[in-house]
Amino acid sequence: MCTRIIYQTKSGKFITGRGMDWNDPKSKFAVIAMPRGTAQTGGDVANALSWTSKYGSVFTAMYDSSSSDGLNEAGLAVNALYFTEADYGDYTKTEKPVISVGAWAQYFLDNFATVDEAVLAMHEPAFVIYAPLLANGRPATAHISLTDESGDSAIFEYIDGELTIHHHPKYTVMTNSPTFEEQLAISN
Numbered sequence: 001m002c003t004r005i006i007y008q009t010k011s012g013k014f015i016t017g018r019g020m021d022w023n024d025p026k027s028k029f030a031v032i033a034m035p036r037g038t039a040q041t042g043g044d045v046a047n048a049l050s051w052t053s054k055y056g057s058v059f060t061a062m063y064d065s066s067s068s069d070g071l072n073e074a075g076l077a078v079n080a081l082y083f084t085e086a087d088y089g090d091y092t093k094t095e096k097p098v099i100s101v102g103a104w105a106q107y108f109l110d111n112f113a114t115v116d117e118a119v120l121a122m123h124e125p126a127f128v129i130y131a132p133l134l135a136n137g138r139p140a141t142a143h144i145s146l147t148d149e150s151g152d153s154a155i156f157e158y159i160d161g162e163l164t165i166h167h168h169p170k171y172t173v174m175t176n177s178p179t180f181e182e183q184l185a186i187s188n
Contacts, residue, residue: 052110082176
């Protein structure tokens with residue numbers, strides 16, 4: 001099971017750690033540096049979202065195509081954890097631009113300096129998400145966690161086609177499943 005944790009040091013700094021327990025022998029990982037000003041696209045799909053990165057970042061790419069974890073130059077950390085329960089809804093039933101779940105983490109790295117900025121933008125997302133199959137045949141489903149230099153934290157999950165946002169600095173631990181609401185109930 002993958003896990004994301006936030007640790008506050010004695011000096012008051014925050015460190016985000018992530019365990020990657022991915023069991024697909026076909027998966028390939030690479031660490032990539034992306035400069036600010038890079039033209040990006042939301043995937044190989046009709047009506048794909050496009051943007052230009054405001055921030056440079058270093059991230060881990062899975063399957064040579066999707067961002068799973070990263071840190072941008074403003075100090076925003078993003079982690080995408082596999083999430084079986086994810087349901088993004090039917091992206092074909094809207095005219096909004098489309099982004100692959102594999103580009104979702106990179107979208108945050110490229111566009112936001114803080115958790116607050118990202119949460120504000122996701123209250124009315126400018127896009128819809130589609131989840132293609134991974135190389136191993138599993139659905140590409142994930143939920144996203146964000147952490148910034150202040151220690152603020154947010155988790156974004158799509159359940160039954162609706163976005164749920166959990167936003168509070170006390171959200172320091174997250175796993176793949178169950179839903180974050182259930183994770184909170186278990187941990188309290």
